[in-house]
Amino acid sequence: MIADFEYFAPKTVEEALSLLSKYKEGAKIIAGGQSMLVVMKQRLLTPEYLIDIKGLTALDYIKHDEKQGLKIGALTIHRAIEKSPVIQKHFGVLSEMEGNLATIQTRNWGTIGGNLCHGDPAGDPASVFIALNAKLKLASSERERIIDTEEFSKDYLEVALEPNEMLSEIQVPNPPPHTGTAYEKLMVMKGDMGIIGAAVSITLSGKGSVCQDARIALSNCSSIPLRAKKAEKALIGKTLDERQLTKAGEVAATEAAPTSDVHGSAEYRREMVKVFVKRVARLALERAQKA
Amino acid sequence: MKGKLRELKLTVNGKPYELKVKPETLLVDLLRQELKLTGTKVGCLDSACGVCTVHIDGKAVRSCSVLALQANGRKVTTIEGVTDGDKLHPIQQAMIDHGAIECGFCTPGMVMSAKALLAENPNPTREEVKEAIQGNLCADEGYVKYIEAIEIAARVIRGGQ
Numbered sequence: 125m126i127a128d129f130e131y132f133a134p135k136t137v138e139e140a141l142s143l144l145s146k147y148k149e150g151a152k153i154i155a156g157g158q159s160m161l162v163v164m165k166q167r168l169l170t171p172e173y174l175i176d177i178k179g180l181t182a183l184d185y186i187k188h189d190e191k192q193g194l195k196i197g198a199l200t201i202h203r204a205i206e207k208s209p210v211i212q213k214h215f216g217v218l219s220e221m222e223g224n225l226a227t228i229q230t231r232n233w234g235t236i237g238g239n240l241c242h243g244d245p246a247g248d249p250a251s252v253f254i255a256l257n258a259k260l261k262l263a264s265s266e267r268e269r270i271i272d273t274e275e276f277s278k279d280y281l282e283v284a285l286e287p288n289e290m291l292s293e294i295q296v297p298n299p300p301p302h303t304g305t306a307y308e309k310l311m312v313m314k315g316d317m318g319i320i321g322a323a324v325s326i327t328l329s330g331k332g333s334v335c336q337d338a339r340i341a342l343s344n345c346s347s348i349p350l351r352a353k354k355a356e357k358a359l360i361g362k363t364l365d366e367r368q369l370t371k372a373g374e375v376a377a378t379e380a381a382p383t384s385d386v387h388g389s390a391e392y393r394r395e396m397v398k399v400f401v402k403r404v405a406r407l408a409l410e411r412a413q414k415a
Numbered sequence: 416m417k418g419k420l421r422e423l424k425l426t427v428n429g430k431p432y433e434l435k436v437k438p439e440t441l442l443v444d445l446l447r448q449e450l451k452l453t454g455t456k457v458g459c460l461d462s463a464c465g466v467c468t469v470h471i472d473g474k475a476v477r478s479c480s481v482l483a484l485q486a487n488g489r490k491v492t493t494i495e496g497v498t499d500g501d502k503l504h505p506i507q508q509a510m511i512d513h514g515a516i517e518c519g520f521c522t523p524g525m526v527m528s529a530k531a532l533l534a535e536n537p538n539p540t541r542e543e544v545k546e547a548i549q550g551n552l553c554a555d556e557g558y559v560k561y562i563e564a565i566e567i568a569a570r571v572i573r574g575g576q
Contacts (some may be wrong), residue, residue: 125439125460161462
């Protein structure tokens, strides 16, 4: 079923990076493989060399610091993020998102880095990390670089990794005061891929309802996780009431470029973007007011 | 070199194995074909149905979506490993007593998901039970009986009725 390949199980990050430098385009990294084995079974992906990093415990961590924010190692499993007390306390949106990501079996083996590197625009984590203004640390044998999450996805299942690079860490800054973030997706069944999803982060200027900053990202509305910058502008500087939230939804729907498939037409998806951006923005606003 | 057999050391149901496998072998195929542990079933082979659920280091995973080599150095438990000698596990007994068996095909996966839940949380809410078996499909729609049987088993394990 799966095409054969040569298998490596490096013991250290350095060893993994050196294998990547050696084999470049011929090599693929496998972490939990919860998405990748699916495409390997379909033979859409037939790597010559498979570098299995699932056992690299050095990249399995969740660290939080009042100054530096949250750092999640790329090989942290979804279930660990969902259940992490520090994430539940300070970045509740991440834990909520994970609770609806596939099933427990998938979350027990699949990793956050693997999910991001698969580059599926229907994935949930990328949109939430964009709303949280998270950065990604990419490592190679030669250097490390840090990029914004929204710069990572290039096209459907394509990400901005050079052939010798791997994702090593996700860095989520502590949110500014009076910030609330939320994510919801349209699911038929809990754990489904979102027919569409919306992540919204709102920062208020103080105790009132004036929006100082907003970040909005949409899942499954384009070939990449889509940042809806025009919809953000519809909120920034405004006193947020139902009318403004409705407006943001309408603008986001014009930015969305969904396709039609068995789960919904493009037209339906656009309509749902309106509903979800408004609904999620309202929740983010409520959280910002309490923050 | 492609096609080269790789060494795999793992423990399955408490028994250590040293094997040589093709790298592309899925864990479910290793269990069923090499080790003849056919209690674990194959359904969709696409990470959708949950019938191949086993434990790796105590956590429920889908054995169709894990390479056998990824279980190297780990402890795997299959449905064959949940009984205590000839004595059925309380989850199995509750499913039989409560009639939570239709055709039985999804049952091994259901037991493994339920066992992982109860090991972590001996007093789950109904929502938690539902979440634990959310990834296990039953073509006979026998979900309610399964949920009730898991709740009964939880009470038995806690020492109640």
